[in-house]
Amino acid sequence: MSLTTNPRTTDSPKQTVSPTRRPPLTLRDRYGDRVFNIAAITILLLSILAVVYPLYFIVIASVSDPNAVYEGKVWLFPSGITTEGYERIFADSRIWNGLGNTVIYTVLGTAVSVTTILFGAYALSRKDMPGRKILMLLFVITMFFDGGLITKYLVVRDLGMLDTVWAVVLPGAVGVWNLIIARSFFEHTIPNELREAAQMDGATDFKFFFQMVLPLSKPLIMLMIMVHVVAHWNSFFDALIFLNDDSKYPLQLVLRNILIQSDVSSTGTTGGDIESYAAAQRIAELTKYAMIVVSSLPLMIALPFMQKHFTKGAMIGAVK
Amino acid sequence: MSRTIPARRARPDAALLPHRKNSLSLRLRRISRAWQLYVLLAPAVVYILVFKYWPMYGVQIAFKNYNPADGFTDSPWVGLTHFIRFVNSYQFGQVVGNTLWIAVLGLLLAFPIPIILALLVNQLQSERFKKFTQTVLYSPAFISTVVVVGIMFVILSPRSGLVNNAIQLAGGEPIFFMGSAEWFRPIYVVSDVWQNAGFSMIVYLAALAAIDPALHDAAKVDGASKLQRIRHIDLPGIMPVVTILFILAIGNLLNVGFEKALLMQTPLNLSTSEIIQTYVYHAGLQQAQFSYSAAIGLFNSVLNLALLLVFNTIARRANQATLW
Numbered sequence: 089m090s091l092t093t094n095p096r097t098t099d100s101p102k103q104t105v106s107p108t109r110r111p112p113l114t115l116r117d118r119y120g121d122r123v124f125n126i127a128a129i130t131i132l133l134l135s136i137l138a139v140v141y142p143l144y145f146i147v148i149a150s151v152s153d154p155n156a157v158y159e160g161k162v163w164l165f166p167s168g169i170t171t172e173g174y175e176r177i178f179a180d181s182r183i184w185n186g187l188g189n190t191v192i193y194t195v196l197g198t199a200v201s202v203t204t205i206l207f208g209a210y211a212l213s214r215k216d217m218p219g220r221k222i223l224m225l226l227f228v229i230t231m232f233f234d235g236g237l238i239t240k241y242l243v244v245r246d247l248g249m250l251d252t253v254w255a256v257v258l259p260g261a262v263g264v265w266n267l268i269i270a271r272s273f274f275e276h277t278i279p280n281e282l283r284e285a286a287q288m289d290g291a292t293d294f295k296f297f298f299q300m301v302l303p304l305s306k307p308l309i310m311l312m313i314m315v316h317v318v319a320h321w322n323s324f325f326d327a328l329i330f331l332n333d334d335s336k337y338p339l340q341l342v343l344r345n346i347l348i349q350s351d352v353s354s355t356g357t358t359g360g361d362i363e364s365y366a367a368a369q370r371i372a373e374l375t376k377y378a379m380i381v382v383s384s385l386p387l388m389i390a391l392p393f394m395q396k397h398f399t400k401g402a403m404i405g406a407v408k
Numbered sequence: 409m410s411r412t413i414p415a416r417r418a419r420p421d422a423a424l425l426p427h428r429k430n431s432l433s434l435r436l437r438r439i440s441r442a443w444q445l446y447v448l449l450a451p452a453v454v455y456i457l458v459f460k461y462w463p464m465y466g467v468q469i470a471f472k473n474y475n476p477a478d479g480f481t482d483s484p485w486v487g488l489t490h491f492i493r494f495v496n497s498y499q500f501g502q503v504v505g506n507t508l509w510i511a512v513l514g515l516l517l518a519f520p521i522p523i524i525l526a527l528l529v530n531q532l533q534s535e536r537f538k539k540f541t542q543t544v545l546y547s548p549a550f551i552s553t554v555v556v557v558g559i560m561f562v563i564l565s566p567r568s569g570l571v572n573n574a575i576q577l578a579g580g581e582p583i584f585f586m587g588s589a590e591w592f593r594p595i596y597v598v599s600d601v602w603q604n605a606g607f608s609m610i611v612y613l614a615a616l617a618a619i620d621p622a623l624h625d626a627a628k629v630d631g632a633s634k635l636q637r638i639r640h641i642d643l644p645g646i647m648p649v650v651t652i653l654f655i656l657a658i659g660n661l662l663n664v665g666f667e668k669a670l671l672m673q674t675p676l677n678l679s680t681s682e683i684i685q686t687y688v689y690h691a692g693l694q695q696a697q698f699s700y701s702a703a704i705g706l707f708n709s710v711l712n713l714a715l716l717l718v719f720n721t722i723a724r725r726a727n728q729a730t731l732w
Contacts, residue, residue, distance in 0.1 A: 118631075120633045120635065121633055121634045124531075124633070124634045124635055125531075128528040128531055129532075132525075132528055132529065135525065135541075135545060136541060136544050136545065138602065139545055139547070139548055139602065139606070140544060142559060142563060142570070143548075145563070145570055146562070146563075149570075157568055158567070158568040160573030160574075160577060203451070204452050205452070207448040207449065207452065208448065208453070210445075210448060211445040211448040211449035212449065214442075214445055216438070217442045217445045217446075218435060218438050218439045218442060219439075223449065223453070226456065227452075230456055230460040230461075232659060232713055232716060233464070233709055233713055234460060234463065234464065234709065235460070235461075235462075235464040235465075235466055235467050236463065236467065236688070236702060236705030236706060236708070236709060237685070237689060237692065237693070237701075237705055238469075238688065238692040238693070238698055238701050238702040238705055239462075239463035239464070239466035239467055239480075241692070241693060242469075242474075242480075242698065243458070243459065243462050243463050243466060246479075247458075258455075258459065261455055261459075262452055262456065292444055293442070293444035293445055293448075294444050294447075294448075297444075297448065318550060321552070322550075322551075322552030322553065322554075323552075324552070324554050324667070325667050325670075329689075329693055340552050340554045340555075341554075343552075343554050343555065343558065344554045344557075344558075347554065347555070347558030347561060347562075348554070348557055348558055348671055369567075370568070373562065373568055376558065376561075376562050377562060379558075380555050380559060380562070383552070383555055384550075384551050384552075384555055387550045387551070388550065388551075391543070391547055391550055395542075395543055398610070399542075399610055
């Protein structure tokens with residue numbers, strides 16, 4: 089990389105003159121540091137481009153004339169705007185049905201997971217609960233060894249849960265990692281003195297937990313809700329193995345069948361001559377682009393709001 | 409670790425007890441006093457007993473000929489038959505090899521890249537650019553595996569995909585990426601980095617933020633360059649986190665990415681894309697060979713656990729942070 093062509097190097101001498109733009113402790117502007125800065129920023133900009141461009145391309149391809157996409161004319165801007173892909177999605181009952189199922193599974197699953205985790209993690213955070221260490225070990229063991237896919241399937245089948253909502257909601261309800269994060273949050277944010285004071289005033293454990301601990305744990309509750317909403321929204325595998333009835337399929341499984349298995353049965357006409365077949369193929373491709381956009385959009389829009397909480401969650405995890 | 413000292417301090421009442429014989433009744437009293445905590449814990453315990461320990465108990469069918477009428481306990485014992493059949497089957501070498509390939513390739517690329525990204529982002533002076541980079545890089549983590557694989561199929565499509573359009577523009581021949589065995593591993597690993605590197609970076613950034621800024625200031629006074637500060641302050645500072653995440657990654661080495669591999673499979677790339685767990689899925693759930701596939705799953709779990717123990721021991725010997 090040639091340094092002289094980069095505008096940053098030309099204005100960096102000014103930086104050494106102006107004391108406000110640099111931290112005061114830097115004694116001299118080192119040549120090596122400048123090279124480092126340029127290299128770092130270049131690498132990061134390239135990474136950003138690598139992440140953003142494919143997504144951007146999907147978005148513009150979803151509103152472009154499928155023939156233009158097919159001929160490789162779409163690179164930076166959409167061409168021959170069309171909303172046909174989106175219209176087809178909104179007319180596709182499988183998508184709506186899947187979306188409805190996903191909403192049900194997400195709400196129910198998140199409610200079950202978050203309550204179980206918060207309740208359990210609080211109990212495990214109490215150092216005065218007899219048997220705490222053994223109970224914790226019971227959970228931790230499952231992080232390192234599990235019974236595997238087959239026996240899990242057989243258990244769910246023996247419980248008579250196949251093809252029911254519970255098969256999607258219960259088997260993955262409590263992640264031990266989340267339990268540990270919640271437990272260390274309680275350990276670090278709920279002071280013992282507070283509990284002792286509440287107990288002096290006659291508060292039971294229930295009362296203390298519901299009236300003091302939970303209101304103090306809003307960031308944790310937010311984090312747990314978001315983790316589970318994202319996980320349920322995006323999950324397909326439990327539905328794949330536990331559900332046979334396709335009217336119960338969540339959105340992701342519907343998407344898999346259309347995007348990956350190329351099930352075009354209701355997205356276009358497949359009969360007729362080769363030309364109309366090719367046209368139907370292109371429309372099907374267009375629908376795929378639009379489908380990717382529609383299914384990812386809700387989380388992408390919510391991302392800026394969720395970021396703060398997820399970063400915090402990573403930090404709680406790192407402390408542990 | 410000085411784990412015993414705080415534990416003893418937490419129960420001063422026990423230390424004050426004059427007579428040993430009272431301790432049993434005292435313990436019972438403490439247990440009954442904590443009943444509300446046990447009630448809170450109960451749903452989670454019931455959950456792991458039913459959905460974790462019951463399947464674990466069921467693993468015995470790997471040594472039996474499972475039939476639904478007899479259940480886990482009463483199915484006839486056949487010993488190591490299923491394991492021997494798996495090891496002798498022609499898929500064994502291929503399936504284990506494929507698993508190790510993508511696991512090791514994934515670890516070599518997907519593990520260091522988030523660390524490098526975090527070190528670079530941490531050096532950025534503009535808070536706003538820092539935040540922006542962070543958000544953009546980790547956004548793909550919120551896209552579902554199904555959609556990521558869907559993106560692969562449309563972008564890599566031989567007829568109309570972005571990548572093949574670019575190849576043709578450069579004068580090359582279109583490549584049928586998703587339908588060729590030799591492209592499965594590169595696509596798998598690159599897409600893994602694309603989707604997860606930014607999210608994994610967050611943990612390291614949190615660890616870097618915890619490093620005392622005075623160390624950096626002192627090093628600056630001594631004339632240390634940025635690279636030197638990364639090498640001698642940042643890296644040692646995040647080493648405990650790196651070690652623990654590495655051990656965890658090893659412990660999950662043979663588990664991760666199963667869903668994506670399954671989604672990426674086409675009849676044409678099976679010779680590289682069939683890994684242990686997808687094989688378990690096909691043999692077990694699609695062909696209903698429950699015992700045989702449970703044996704393969706157990707083989708996988710034991711291998712995983714062994715790797716974890718080995719690396720945890722290595723880390724302890726090297727005086728690094730360990731899991732326990």
